[in-house]
Amino acid sequence: xSNNMLGLINLQIxxxxxxxxxxxxxxxxxxxxxxxxxxxxLSGMVNAGIGNIxxxxxxxxRPILDHIRSAKDWNLARKGDGxxxxxGEIEDVIRPVEGDIRAYYKNLMFVERGLRxxxxxxxxxxxxxxxxxxxxxxxxRHNADVTLVYQKQKSxxxxxxxLLTVNERERVTELTPVDQTNPGDNQFLQTVLIDSDIxxxxxxxxxxxxxxxxxxxxIGRNLNRLRVFGYEHDGYAARIQSIQSYxxxxxxxxxxxxxxxxxxxxxxxxxxxxxxxxxxxxxxxQVTNSLVANGCVIEGRVENSILFRKVRVGKxxxxxxxxxxQHSVIGDDAQIDYVVCDKNAVIQPEAVLSGxxxxxxxxxxxxxx
Amino acid sequence: MKRTECLAMILAGGxxxxxxxxxxxxxxxxxxxGGKYRIxxxxxxxxxxxxxxxxxxxxxxxxxxxNWYIGNGSSWDLDSDRGGTFVLPPYMxxxxxxxYQGTADAIYQNLNFIDMINPQYVLILSGDHIYNMDYSKxxxxxxxxxxxxxxxxxxxxxxxxxxxGIMTADDNMQVNKFEEKPENPRSDLASxxxxxxxxxxxxxxxMSDAALTDSQxxxxxxxxxxxxxxxxxxxxxxxxxxxKDVGTIDSLxxxxxxxxxxxxxxDLNNPxxxxxxxxxxxxxxxxxxxxxxxxxxxxxxxAILGTVVRSVIxxxxxxEEGAKVTxxxxxxxxxxxxxxxxxxxxxGERCRVHAGTRIQNEDGSVFVEGxxxxxxxxxxxxAKGDEQA
Numbered sequence: 129x130s131n132n133m134l135g136l137i138n139l140q141i142x143x144x145x146x147x148x149x150x151x152x153x154x155x156x157x158x159x160x161x162x163x164x165x166x167x168x169x170l171s172g173m174v175n176a177g178i179g180n181i182x183x184x185x186x187x188x189x190r191p192i193l194d195h196i197r198s199a200k201d202w203n204l205a206r207k208g209d210g211x212x213x214x215x216g217e218i219e220d221v222i223r224p225v226e227g228d229i230r231a232y233y234k235n236l237m238f239v240e241r242g243l244r245x246x247x248x249x250x251x252x253x254x255x256x257x258x259x260x261x262x263x264x265x266x267x268x269r270h271n272a273d274v275t276l277v278y279q280k281q282k283s284x285x286x287x288x289x290x291l292l293t294v295n296e297r298e299r300v301t302e303l304t305p306v307d308q309t310n311p312g313d314n315q316f317l318q319t320v321l322i323d324s325d326i327x328x329x330x331x332x333x334x335x336x337x338x339x340x341x342x343x344x345x346x347i348g349r350n351l352n353r354l355r356v357f358g359y360e361h362d363g364y365a366a367r368i369q370s371i372q373s374y375x376x377x378x379x380x381x382x383x384x385x386x387x388x389x390x391x392x393x394x395x396x397x398x399x400x401x402x403x404x405x406x407x408x409x410x411x412x413x414q415v416t417n418s419l420v421a422n423g424c425v426i427e428g429r430v431e432n433s434i435l436f437r438k439v440r441v442g443k444x445x446x447x448x449x450x451x452x453x454q455h456s457v458i459g460d461d462a463q464i465d466y467v468v469c470d471k472n473a474v475i476q477p478e479a480v481l482s483g484x485x486x487x488x489x490x491x492x493x494x495x496x497x
Numbered sequence: 498m499k500r501t502e503c504l505a506m507i508l509a510g511g512x513x514x515x516x517x518x519x520x521x522x523x524x525x526x527x528x529x530x531g532g533k534y535r536i537x538x539x540x541x542x543x544x545x546x547x548x549x550x551x552x553x554x555x556x557x558x559x560x561x562x563x564n565w566y567i568g569n570g571s572s573w574d575l576d577s578d579r580g581g582t583f584v585l586p587p588y589m590x591x592x593x594x595x596x597y598q599g600t601a602d603a604i605y606q607n608l609n610f611i612d613m614i615n616p617q618y619v620l621i622l623s624g625d626h627i628y629n630m631d632y633s634k635x636x637x638x639x640x641x642x643x644x645x646x647x648x649x650x651x652x653x654x655x656x657x658x659x660x661x662g663i664m665t666a667d668d669n670m671q672v673n674k675f676e677e678k679p680e681n682p683r684s685d686l687a688s689x690x691x692x693x694x695x696x697x698x699x700x701x702x703x704m705s706d707a708a709l710t711d712s713q714x715x716x717x718x719x720x721x722x723x724x725x726x727x728x729x730x731x732x733x734x735x736x737x738x739x740x741k742d743v744g745t746i747d748s749l750x751x752x753x754x755x756x757x758x759x760x761x762x763x764d765l766n767n768p769x770x771x772x773x774x775x776x777x778x779x780x781x782x783x784x785x786x787x788x789x790x791x792x793x794x795x796x797x798x799x800a801i802l803g804t805v806v807r808s809v810i811x812x813x814x815x816x817e818e819g820a821k822v823t824x825x826x827x828x829x830x831x832x833x834x835x836x837x838x839x840x841x842x843x844x845g846e847r848c849r850v851h852a853g854t855r856i857q858n859e860d861g862s863v864f865v866e867g868x869x870x871x872x873x874x875x876x877x878x879x880a881k882g883d884e885q886a
Contacts, residue, residue, distance in 0.1 A: 163780075391780040403773050
């Protein structure tokens with residue numbers, strides 16, 4: 129456990145899944161039956177003993193504030209330390225500035241006052257269970273200035289990212305922005321451990337110079353000057369950037385090994401507590417290869433699907449390859465396949481709806497179909 | 498600060514010896530129930546929903562796990578500055594220290610605490626029952642009748658009445674007779690062990706009862722009869738709904754099974770009356786490609802790779818492929834390995850039932866195994882339920 133790290137999560141790097149919900153930031157996107165995307169990064173920090181975490185808020189921050197509130201459910205409602213909301217300013221709306229350096233510059237006070245030797249910088253569009261404590265041990269062992277967390281890709285992905293070239297001594301020699309990744313690539317996992325002093329100095333300098341992009345302009349330009357190392361994460365990780373990557377990352381968790389890998393006993397993923405009863409299976413229910421959250425009541429059939437909290441599945445209804453969010457109701461005899469239902473959706477009795485693996489059918493919040 | 502109107506005191510020191518191995522290291526109110534709860538979640542959640550924000554919990558027998566679970570009461574939203582949750586174990590006084598001798602003595606020994614809070618009314622609850630009840634309605638009833646004491650009452654089958662404190666009441670529900678566990682009950686109106694007293698009256702009767710050497714210091718046996726004798730207005734508040742004493746292995750098993758009906762008598766999914774409990778931070782449960790659950794409750798973080806029928810599976814349980822669990826209660830963290838067959842059993846926390854084991858009592862009674870046990874195919878797994886009954 130380490131109390132010499134400060135956490136900073138940038139929620140401004142965000143691309144809502146517009147097919148589902150225009151207003152909801154990706155960080156607040158419901159995921160894996162009861163979580164929101166931010167829970168994974170935030171819980172990872174809490175599990176590593178980081179007690180001082182800043183959230184750089186985007187302008188659609190209502191869903192995040194409603195979700196996290198005092199951060200008590202993450203054990204971050206503390207005296208002195210704890211969770212800090214770092215909101216934007218009206219000026220940023222009137223005169224938007226490209227890139228993320230300006231936002232870090234404006235919030236340097238958080239890092240300065242945090243008085244921690246290291247800063248862990250991350251985004252909230254990632255699903256993983258990275259042990260940040262191990263990252264810090266790696267960082268110290270290499271006497272690094274910066275450690276970038278990456279993963280060797282198993283399959284091609286249509287997700288913009290940075291690729292790392294790492295030499296035999298685990299030092300990063302090249303950092304390349306790309307639009308898509310191929311199998312075998314070292315994909316950057318949006319997680320940077322950096323010495324706080326170096327972070328503050330570089331951000332001040334880069335801001336004065338008019339640089340905009342932290343990864344390209346601060347890390348990429350200084351691979352020769354800074355000791356930058358690459359830490360390979362070998363557990364499950366996925367970056368959510370589109371409805372397709374969202375859908376497939378959810379489905380990944382229907383693999384028992386992935387489910388166990390993300391949801392470990394000693395590093396739990398925390399989320400807002402809802403106090404629902406255990407899931408109820410009726411006599412006629414038939415459920416296979418699925419994730420089912422508390423509060424669900426199931427009478428029908430469910431296959432290869434994810435049911436969020438408080439979903440009702442009617443008699444003889446059949447759900448396949450679908451994601452059904454909180455409080456949705458699937459009517460009797462309805463049949464759905466490759467569908468993503470947002471919160472409180474209602475699928476009427478006997479309705480038949482289907483999408484495809486590449487293009488799941490999206491049903492909006494409170495929609496009735 | 499505003500005066501506390503009603504203080505709840507929960508009697509949670511009971512040994513629950515008829516629950517056998519399940520209460521070896523745990524007081525009865527801490528016993529697990531319904532896939533995620535403990536018995537004490539019910540009175541605590543009831544308090545929260547009834548607008549009672551100050552709760553004293555009297556512990557005595559094996560209190561460690563219960564104390565750990567209750568903490569500061571935040572899980573039940575009972576940690577506000579205006580009230581709070583107070584765990585009250587027996588303590589050492591100036592001249593003596595005593596274990597709680599009976600229900601009334603336990604409250605008597607905490608009169609200082611009650612004076613400190615200084616409420617108008619004291620609600621006495623037991624930590625042994627499964628039920629959802631709005632105590633604010635009972636308090637309104639108490640006030641409306643200008644009662645000195647009000648007893649929570651429920652109709653029971655006459656054949657079972659001899660297990661309870663039995664009352665007779667007039668049309669206004671004023672109690673005129675109270676008998677603890679009568680041999681020949683003449684009424685079906687049973688005491689639920691829930692009382693509301695005017696605080697000053699309670700204090701007076703507790704102090705005079707404490708001075709008696711031949712008293713058992715029990716509410717049902719001593720305090721209520723003494724009040725009746727002195728013509729204090731006592732009323733019975735009739736409660737309708739599900740109420741179950743889970744004091745024996747059979748009744749605990751049955752209460753769990755009651756939840757599995759398609760339309761259960763106790764609704765755990767009522768959005769206006771959630772039953773709160775300690776939180777585990779576990780993911781939704783997983784059902785494998787060859788897993789199946791029917792007529793069952795399954796908690797978070799469980800992995801159902803085998804077959805589950807009419808059972809309560811707690812959080813964090815693993816049922817491996819090829820295992821079959823029917824009519825059973827499997828408590829948190831237990832692993833049921835492949836090719837295990839279990840019928841009509843309660844298996845404690847963190848057990849491991851090794852591959853090929855068969856568990857079922859031949860005489861049809863409930864098989865019970867305590868926490869942290871390893872079970873192998875060669876052991877005899879048939880008779881334990883009887884020993885504990």
